[in-house]
Amino acid sequence: MIHLLGAGSIGSLVAVNLAKGQVPVTLLLRGKEQLNKFTKLGGDISLKSHGETHVANFPAEVEPSSIENLIVCVKCHQIKEAVLKHLPLITPQTTLLVIHNGMGVEEDLLPLWPKASSRPNIVYGLTSLGSKRLPFPWVFEHTGTAPIYLSAHNTQVSNLDLVKSMVRSSSIVASKALPYGDFLTRQYEKLVVNSVINPMTAILGVSNGDLLKFDEGTQLQRLTRESCSILSEYVATHKPEYTQTIQQALDERRMYRIVQQVCKDTASNASSMLVDTENGHETEVDYINGYIVDAAKKINRTAQQNRVMVNLVKMKRAQNKRMLESGYVPTLDLEL
Amino acid sequence: MIHLLGAGSIGSLVAVNLAKGQVPVTLLLRGKEQLNKFTKLGGDISLKSHGETHVANFPAEVEPSSIENLIVCVKCHQIKEAVLKHLPLITPQTTLLVIHNGMGVEEDLLPLWPKASSRPNIVYGLTSLGSKRLPFPWVFEHTGTAPIYLSAHNTQVSNLDLVKSMVRSSSIVASKALPYGDFLTRQYEKLVVNSVINPMTAILGVSNGDLLKFDEGTQLQRLTRESCSILSEYVATHKPEYTQTIQQALDERRMYRIVQQVCKDTASNASSMLVDTENGHETEVDYINGYIVDAAKKINRTAQQNRVMVNLVKMKRAQNKRMLESGYVPTLDLEL
Structure with missing residues (x-):
């Protein structure tokens, strides 16, 4: 059953x-x-x-x-x-x-x-x-x-x-x-991709593909770098048995290429975080960027960019919630 | 003449x-x-x-x-x-x-x-x-x-x-x-206030007073702290003759109180950066948060949060420009 x-x-x-x-x-x-x-x-x-x-x-x-x-x-x-x-x-x-x-x-x-x-x-x-x-x-x-x-x-x-x-x-x-090591590696890869695409689309109110249209593409790269760097150091102390595989996967250049590829492959999609933010719903940001913020604390570092992402996503969601409650109609045509 | x-x-x-x-x-x-x-x-x-x-x-x-x-x-x-x-x-x-x-x-x-x-x-x-x-x-x-x-x-x-x-x-x-020292001190104070209120209102699309409505108020405090910390260290090496006065003024708790007070005093105002961003116009972010990013480089530090602000403001402005060009009408009732 x-x-x-x-x-x-x-x-x-x-x-x-x-x-x-x-x-x-x-x-x-x-x-x-x-x-x-x-x-x-x-x-x-x-x-x-x-x-x-x-x-x-x-x-x-x-x-x-x-x-x-x-x-x-x-x-x-x-x-x-x-x-x-x-x-x-x-x-x-x-x-x-x-x-x-x-x-x-x-x-x-x-x-x-x-x-x-x-x-x-x-x-x-x-x-x-x-x-x-x-x-x-x-x-x-x-x-x-x-x-x-x-x-x-x-x-x-x-x-x-x-x-x-x-x-x-x-x-x-x-x-x-x-096997758990392979699974964990995929989880961390997905976490890095989500830590970049989800908050950026939610804060800016754009689809995944739109993220590649900006001159300030370096922001995607810098956020990818912070997520990879924190998580690589974190697994070394907290998941020592899987460190090598995960660290290889979380090479920042490799992950940045993957982030860009996902933006291309899902260009017209709205990330789940964008959809939640636009609808004033609670997002999963605490389990994505918030996880990286917590991982950083455990290794005495600060995930400055991820922390800003957590705060801005929550503020954006609260703002949309207030606007929806006062009669605002979202202009975005959301496609998940 | x-x-x-x-x-x-x-x-x-x-x-x-x-x-x-x-x-x-x-x-x-x-x-x-x-x-x-x-x-x-x-x-x-x-x-x-x-x-x-x-x-x-x-x-x-x-x-x-x-x-x-x-x-x-x-x-x-x-x-x-x-x-x-x-x-x-x-x-x-x-x-x-x-x-x-x-x-x-x-x-x-x-x-x-x-x-x-x-x-x-x-x-x-x-x-x-x-x-x-x-x-x-x-x-x-x-x-x-x-x-x-x-x-x-x-x-x-x-x-x-x-x-x-x-x-x-x-x-x-x-x-x-x-006197130049007093003037510079006021410039730095204003810079810190602007480095917090301007990008945050522009990115979130809210008035100055709205910034105080969020549970994530810590974001204002954390950004204030980074701006004060970078600028205090920067003046010590680059404006040594005015260091003491400026560093006293840039005490992070003092400046955070000022940031909150300005939000209250100008609650219904839209910051100039919000107005520019909403209209798709070029903003002064390079001379506000961008100045702090550059100051950080000169003392071998990284102004992570200010850098994110520069990028997000520029991306938000570019996105609004694209939307305006495709017929979008801003929903905000802007009051400068």
């Missing part, structure tokens, strides 16, 4: 993909109201993916009687609260798969089980695939061909039933179990 | 104030077209100031035959070009008064006269008064009670005819000659 919490753009993709692989998934909805709405609409989720439309039907509930496997696809800052809500049902036999952006979620989750023996199997998921909500209820569109990477610290995840089901179900999106 | 170049909000105030003191001023206009327009409208400048309206009539010309005294009130980045245009008429007998924001204008001007003996008397002016253009041609409004401070490096400015005329004419705004 698999429950899925957070049937947004990534969660719905995961759910439909599992359903197409004949793996039953039950949606865990936030409340009675959401459950009634979903049931009234028939319980279908539609997913457009590379020209095809996949539709699957899901049972849904608010208060499950037990949780064997739980996939969590909410935003970083909502993960802890979402898990807390179902904590009594999460046992050492439960597999908890958390698919998220950013870093620092592990630090939020582990204190929920002070004794390691009471902890569930925690698996982390990471993806660069694109998925967005279309303007119809429970209709999403999947873009890109990136897989979902799955891994865990000190655990061979490929033996877990949930991971086996994810890996076997690959008609829409592939899932791959990765 | 006094010529005035740059009859914008500050320049017009200076011109009307001199005229009210019976000191004749001739406007130096940019071109024939501007001259025709000004003459057609009758040659009047109106200035509202604390409930009264002052009107004065001015002769204007484009190509003067000689320049005895020249008051320049254009933006920092336009000063050098404006002076260059009239360079052949500027002699060692000329007094050149440059009233401006920011720092670094001296570095632009001095190379125009490689030989010190061919240099005019250069006087610098500094003011925190408020003045804005009203939506009628040649009508301005003066707010605040701040005087105009006048000074020069290695020169007793109070003996200069132009300075005497400025000091004597004080019916609308007072002018005061200051």
Whole structure:
């Protein structure tokens, strides 16, 4: 039995993909109201993916009687609260798969089980695939061909039933179990890219591709450099077993090329941080630039630029929230 | 004979104030077209100031035959070009008064006269008064009670005819000659305040008072701290004769209190940098945050936050320029 919490753009993709692989998934909805709405609409989720439309039907509930496997696809800052809500049902036999952006979620989750023996199997998921909500209820569109990477610290995840089901179900999106070192390296790479593209697009109110249009491109390069430099030094002291691989990956010139390439490849996309900022919603900046600020503190350095990014994104979001509340209509045509 | 170049909000105030003191001023206009327009409208400048309206009539010309005294009130980045245009008429007998924001204008001007003996008397002016253009041609409004401070490096400015005329004419705004050390101290204080309020309001698109509404107020404090720290160290090596006074003034807690006070006192104002950014015009950021970035380089430090401010302001301005060119109408109701 698999429950899925957070049937947004990534969660719905995961759910439909599992359903197409004949793996039953039950949606865990936030409340009675959401459950009634979903049931009234028939319980279908539609997913457009590379020209095809996949539709699957899901049972849904608010208060499950037990949780064997739980996939969590909410935003970083909502993960802890979402898990807390179902904590009594999460046992050492439960597999908890958390698919998220950013870093620092592990630090939020582990204190929920002070004794390691009471902890569930925690698996982390990471993806660069694109998925967005279309303007119809429970209709999403999947873009890109990136897989979902799955891994865990000190655990061979490929033996877990949930991971086996994810890996076997690959008609829409592939899932791959990765050794933790490789997974962590990809997480750090993605963190650096996000630490540049997300806040810059959110602060300036531009799409990813627009970032390459400025004469002040050096700002992207300088921010990339700070993120790489802090994280490289941080892993040397805090993740010594993976230092070499991660430091090689975080070479600042390599990462700057990747940042530019991602801007090109996703030129017309609005970053999730831009979308959240424009809508006055809380962003994931604490788990992206904020993680780098915290990592810097732990090695007695200061991530000046990342700190400015955290503050400006939060200020921009607060300002947009105030403007929206006073009747302002965003001018941006946002495409995720 | 006094010529005035740059009859914008500050320049017009200076011109009307001199005229009210019976000191004749001739406007130096940019071109024939501007001259025709000004003459057609009758040659009047109106200035509202604390409930009264002052009107004065001015002769204007484009190509003067000689320049005895020249008051320049254009933006920092336009000063050098404006002076260059009239360079052949500027002699060692000329007094050149440059009233401006920011720092670094001296570095632009001095190379125009490689030989010190061919240099005019250069006087610098500094003011925190408020003045804005009203939506009628040649009508301005003066707010605040701040005087105009006048000074020069290695020169007793109070003996200069132009300075005497400025000091004597004080019916609308007072002018005061200051010893260079005191003047420089006020310039650095204003620079710190501007280095915080100007870019932050421009990047976030908010009025001065809005800056105090954010939970992330620490960003103002941190930026103030960086500006104070860099400039204090810079003056110790580059302006040793004024170090003590300036360093006392640039105490970071004192300056942060001043920054907050200015935000309160000018709460509904849009900073000049916000106005320029919103209109897609070139800003003075190179002479404010850019000056601090350069000062940091000269003492082998990096002004990380100020550098980010320079880049983000330029990017924001470029983005607004692109949006304006594609038909975007600014939503802000700007009040200078």
